[in-house]
Amino acid sequence: MLTDRHILLVVSGSIAAYKALELVRLLRKAGATVTAILTAGGARFVTREALAGLTGQRVHDDLWAAEAEIGHIRLARLPDLVLVAPASADLLARMAQGLADDLATTVLLATRAPVLVAPAMNPAMWEHPATRDNMARLAARGVRVVGPGVGAMAEPESGPGRLAEPEEILAAVAALLAPPAAPPAAPSVERALNQPLAGRHALVTAGPTHEPIDPVRYIANRSSGRQGYAIAAALAALGARVTLVSGPTALPDPPGLVTCRIESAREMLAACEAALPAEIAVMAAAVADWRVARAAGQKMKKEPGAGAPVLEMALNPDILATIARHAMRPRLVIGFAAETEQVVAHAIEKRRRKGCDWIVANDVSGEVMGGARNTVHIVTAEGVEDWPELPKDEVATRLAARIAARLGGADRAARP
Numbered sequence: 297m298l299t300d301r302h303i304l305l306v307v308s309g310s311i312a313a314y315k316a317l318e319l320v321r322l323l324r325k326a327g328a329t330v331t332a333i334l335t336a337g338g339a340r341f342v343t344r345e346a347l348a349g350l351t352g353q354r355v356h357d358d359l360w361a362a363e364a365e366i367g368h369i370r371l372a373r374l375p376d377l378v379l380v381a382p383a384s385a386d387l388l389a390r391m392a393q394g395l396a397d398d399l400a401t402t403v404l405l406a407t408r409a410p411v412l413v414a415p416a417m418n419p420a421m422w423e424h425p426a427t428r429d430n431m432a433r434l435a436a437r438g439v440r441v442v443g444p445g446v447g448a449m450a451e452p453e454s455g456p457g458r459l460a461e462p463e464e465i466l467a468a469v470a471a472l473l474a475p476p477a478a479p480p481a482a483p484s485v486e487r488a489l490n491q492p493l494a495g496r497h498a499l500v501t502a503g504p505t506h507e508p509i510d511p512v513r514y515i516a517n518r519s520s521g522r523q524g525y526a527i528a529a530a531l532a533a534l535g536a537r538v539t540l541v542s543g544p545t546a547l548p549d550p551p552g553l554v555t556c557r558i559e560s561a562r563e564m565l566a567a568c569e570a571a572l573p574a575e576i577a578v579m580a581a582a583v584a585d586w587r588v589a590r591a592a593g594q595k596m597k598k599e600p601g602a603g604a605p606v607l608e609m610a611l612n613p614d615i616l617a618t619i620a621r622h623a624m625r626p627r628l629v630i631g632f633a634a635e636t637e638q639v640v641a642h643a644i645e646k647r648r649r650k651g652c653d654w655i656v657a658n659d660v661s662g663e664v665m666g667g668a669r670n671t672v673h674i675v676t677a678e679g680v681e682d683w684p685e686l687p688k689d690e691v692a693t694r695l696a697a698r699i700a701a702r703l704g705g706a707d708r709a710a711r712p
Contacts (some may be wrong), residue, residue, distance in 0.1 A: 297326050297327065297470050298326040298328035298473065299326075299328075299471065299619060301375055301473055302326045302330075302331070302375045302376050302402070303323055303328045303329070303332065303378075303469065304331050304375035304377070304378045304379065304409070305320065305323075305332045305351075305379050305381065306335070306378065306379065306381075306383075306400045307317070307332060307338040307342060307382070308338050308384040308400065309338050309341070309381060309384045309387075310382040310383075310384045310416040310417065311323070312416040313341035313342045313496055315381075315382070315459055315462055316332075316342060317350055317523065319349070319435070319462040320350040320351055320394055321350060322463065323464050324350070324351070327423075327675075329353075329507070330636075331351065331371070331374065331375070331585070332351050332353065332355045332358070333354070333356045333371070333403060334347060334355050334356070334357040335356065335357070335387065336398070337387075338648045342516025342648035343632070344357060344657070354531040356371065356399060357399065357481070357538040357680040358399060358572070361675070369406055370405050371399075371620040372396045372404075372407035372409075373407070374552065375407070375409050376402070376409060377410050377411075377412060377469060377472060377473055378404060378409050378410070378411045378412070379412050379414070380413040381414035381459070381643055382414055382459045383393065383413040383415045383416065384416065384417060384614060385424075387400065387401070387404055387426055388396075388427065388430050388431065389426070389430050390704045391413075391430075391562070392429075392430035392431075392434055393441070394663065396708060410440065410472055411438075411440065412440045412441070412442060412465075412469065412472060413434070413439060413441050413442060414441075414442050414443050414444070414460050414465050415431075415444045415459075416457065416458065417440065417457045418442060418453065419455030419457045420454060422453075422455075422457035422709065423456065423457050424646060431453050431623070434599045435623050435626055435690075440468070440472060440570050441459045441569060442464060442468035442566045442569055442570060442571070443458070443459060443460030443464065443465075444457050445458040445461070445564070445613070446559040446592070447607055452561065460566060463559075463562070464563050464565070464566040465520070465566065467564075467570075468561075468566040468567060468568045470567070471541070471557060471566075471570040472566040472570045474539075474554045474555075474556055479624065485578060487636070490535075491533075491534055492534055492535065492700040493534040493535045493536035493696075494534075494535030494536070495535070496535075496575045496576060496703065497535050497538075497539070497575065498528075498529040498537070498539070498578065499538075499539050499541070499568060499571050499572070499574040499578070499626065500524055500527055500531065500533075500538060500541070500577075500578045500580060500685070501540075501541045501548075501564060501578070501580055501581035501583075502523070502525050502527075502540060502541075502545070502581050503521030503524060503525075503543035503544060503581055503582070504518070504519040504543045504545075504574055504584070505544045505558075505559065505560050505564055505581065505583050505585070505589060506543065506558055506584075507561065507584045507612070508522050508588065510591060510592035510595050510596045511592065511593070511595055512595050513595075513596070515584055515586065516544075516584060516658075517583070517584055517634075518582070518665040519543070519581070519582035519643060520545060520547070520665065521542060521543065522547065522667075522668070522688050523670060523692065524540070524542070524578075524580035525542070525545070525547050525550055525578055526688050526689045526691070526693040527682045527695060528550055528553060529550045529553075529604045529692065530689075530692040530695070530696035531696050531699070532550070532552050533696070534696050534700050535553070536548075536576065537546060537570040538552075538553035538554070539554045539556065540555045540556070541564055541567045542556060542557050542572065542583075543559070543564065543581055544557075544559060556571070558580050560601060560615060561584055561587065562587075562612065562613060563582045564615060565613045568615060568619060569618075569619075572619075572622065573624045573626070574626045574627055574628075575618050575626055575703065576699060577626040577628070577629045577705070578630045578695075579615060579629070579632060580632045581615070581641070582632075582665070583634075584612055584632060585611065586611060587608065587609070587611055587612050588607050589609060589610040591610065593635065597638075616629075616650045616652060617652075620651040628703060629651075629652040629653050630652060630655070630656060631650055631654070631655050632651060632655070632656050632658070633646050633658070633675075634657070634658060634665070635657060635659060635660065636659065636661040637661075639673065640657060640680055641660045642657070643655045643657030643676055644680070652676065653677070654674060655674075656673075656695065657673040657674075657675055658672045658673070658676060659671065664711075668688060669685055669690075670685070670686065670687075670691050671684065672691055
């Protein structure tokens with residue numbers, strides 16, 4: 297998925313830098329060429345030799361040596377993407393200030409390529425107002441972010457600040473470098489009437505996520521992806537530029553939009569964050585709430601006389617709540633509630649708890665998941681709309697039209 301793509305990887309000073317070696321392996325397996333810049337802090341945790349061996353390229357770590365041989369401007373112009381992983385609090389602060397006091401910051405200041413950062417630091421450092429201000433400033437300049445995750449740190453603490461896993465970072469890279477959808481046609485009166493979402497970016501999630509138990513087994517939800525795919529197609533038909541982040545499904549990629557295929561919930565969140573900014577987010581995926589805390593590296597064998605294995609579970613990230621509270625929050629965030637009882641009551645509570653604008657609620661106790669028809673309830677701050685049973689394509693068409701009406705009305709209300 298990254299064939300003929302060139303990634304410039306900046307490894308800065310964090311104990312999580314050891315994960316950069318696995319990240320290089322995954323990037324190269326996906327077809328990318330990887331060139332590495334190693335900061336002085338990063339060199340405290342990984343060696344030039346290890347990075348050179350895995351990238352197959354010379355590792356750059358000295359501004360003046362680079363000036364003599366390849367030059368920071370050439371380094372800045374080479375890549376399709378600059379990836380900072382891990383991104384320490386110090387490097388993020390220097391990026392936010394526009395400093396250029398070493399090779400990494402000089403290249404970051406000189407590049408015209410998109411920049412993706414994967415922060416890694418102590419929870420107190422991540423939550424400090426200075427770091428939050430720096431991240432807001434970088435986001436305003438178009439720097440994308442993946443992670444950080446929440447979990448145990450190197451020191452005996454736990455919380456936000458853990459480097460995203462290499463697979464999550466790979467998914468974010470793939471989403472950022474996905475080929476763009478076809479450019480919109482020239483504006484016209486007819487197009488304005490028939491494509492009211494022209495010029496708007498919509499993010500849609502669909503399908504299940506697969507959370508590995510071992511290389512051959514996984515935990516998943518019963519989702520075909522049909523409703524999410526139909527919504528993505530309906531939004532595209534109204535002129536939106538659509539990014540579809542899809543879990544494993546048997547459905548073909550819808551034409552005319554960008555599809556990013558992922559496996560796990562953490563990969564889905566990374567791809568969603570990489571796709572921002574967007575004006576519309578429709579989170580229709582059936583994301584697994586839990587994953588196995590430590591998936592086995594080899595197939596788990598059933599031993600004679602042994603009992604069933606005990607699987608320790610961990611919470612997956614809450615993708616809907618994360619996007620609804622994101623620094624680059626879409627104007628309209630729509631979640632889905634798949635329920636088997638008290639459908640509307642649970643959906644009303646979910647909308648409040650997640651912080652989204654609408655919830656599309658449905659009863660999945662029958663054959664809805666995987667079926668061709670759906671009965672939904674649209675829960676908003678204004679109340680609840682009960683829709684009749686409809687084909688999923690019709691549900692998608694009606695929802696897309698309602699989205700267009702909402703955004704069109706909001707634009708008119710904002711005009712002086």
